[in-house]
Amino acid sequence: MKILKYIYLVIFFILFQSNLFAATTLGPATEYKITIKKIELCGAGSAISECVGPITIFEGNSGLIDIASTAAGEAAAALGDVSAAPLGATYSVIQVTMDRKVTLKGTVTVGSNTCSTIASNSSTQILNGKGVHDTTGSEATGIYYMGEALGSDMGAGDAINFIAATGAVSADDDNSLADPGNVDIMHRTVLTAPVTITLGKLPTVKIAFGTPAAIGWGYGAAGTAGHCTSSSAATGLFGAEPSVVITFK
Numbered sequence: 001m002k003i004l005k006y007i008y009l010v011i012f013f014i015l016f017q018s019n020l021f022a023a024t025t026l027g028p029a030t031e032y033k034i035t036i037k038k039i040e041l042c043g044a045g046s047a048i049s050e051c052v053g054p055i056t057i058f059e060g061n062s063g064l065i066d067i068a069s070t071a072a073g074e075a076a077a078a079l080g081d082v083s084a085a086p087l088g089a090t091y092s093v094i095q096v097t098m099d100r101k102v103t104l105k106g107t108v109t110v111g112s113n114t115c116s117t118i119a120s121n122s123s124t125q126i127l128n129g130k131g132v133h134d135t136t137g138s139e140a141t142g143i144y145y146m147g148e149a150l151g152s153d154m155g156a157g158d159a160i161n162f163i164a165a166t167g168a169v170s171a172d173d174d175n176s177l178a179d180p181g182n183v184d185i186m187h188r189t190v191l192t193a194p195v196t197i198t199l200g201k202l203p204t205v206k207i208a209f210g211t212p213a214a215i216g217w218g219y220g221a222a223g224t225a226g227h228c229t230s231s232s233a234a235t236g237l238f239g240a241e242p243s244v245v246i247t248f249k
């Protein structure tokens with residue numbers, strides 16, 4: 001008999017700090033869809049910098065989960081099979097692997113200048129995506145990448161590692177790999193309180209989140225059309241920081 005088959009791990013976010021780069025400006029996302037590839041519970045001795053003795057509770061393709069359309073604390077998706085986790089084990093860290101590609105819709109504003117997401121934006125692992133300049137409210141849904149392109153320090157410290165197409169894992173939050181490019185992100189979150197796997201008890205998760213500053217505009221502080229409509233490692237739009245607090249109960 002499987003014990004505690006499902007744990008409702010609904011949403012995980014990449015917690016890039018607001019200081020991604022000094023010239024980056026942030027704006028709200030009205031649509032922010034992510035794809036989860038793997039979720040692991042990290043064993044004793046784990047920390048924000050390391051997942052020790054991981055237990056995989058989900059591996060596959062979650063499909064797109066829109067975190068911008070879900071009210072704080074509500075479940076956007078149900079993922080996770082904890083039957084492999086030993087009874088009595090306590091976990092305080094969760095590690096999630098996500099596709100860097102995200103579906104975004106929104107506008108970043110600097111003074112009287114705006115840069116809005118567009119469908120055809122040329123975003124890649126090594127290029128921020130194009131936007132449309134000075135047309136507030138005309139944003140369209142497009143596929144962009146999380147993290148400013150080719151950044152050597154994403155401001156996330158030890159919480160994340162990038163994963164290249166070759167499977168190589170970066171030592172820290174350095175996203176400067178140009179070829180073949182970083183395609184996934186591995187992120188660790190320390191829970192607000194540890195969770196213990198107990199017979200007959202189904203842990204659930206409460207999540208408070210928001211996307212008011214979840215789109216980044218590279219060199220957006222300048223507010224110029226060229227910094228919005230050009231796809232490069234320094235200019236254009238990318239997925240930035242949704243806020244999150246994860247609590248098991």
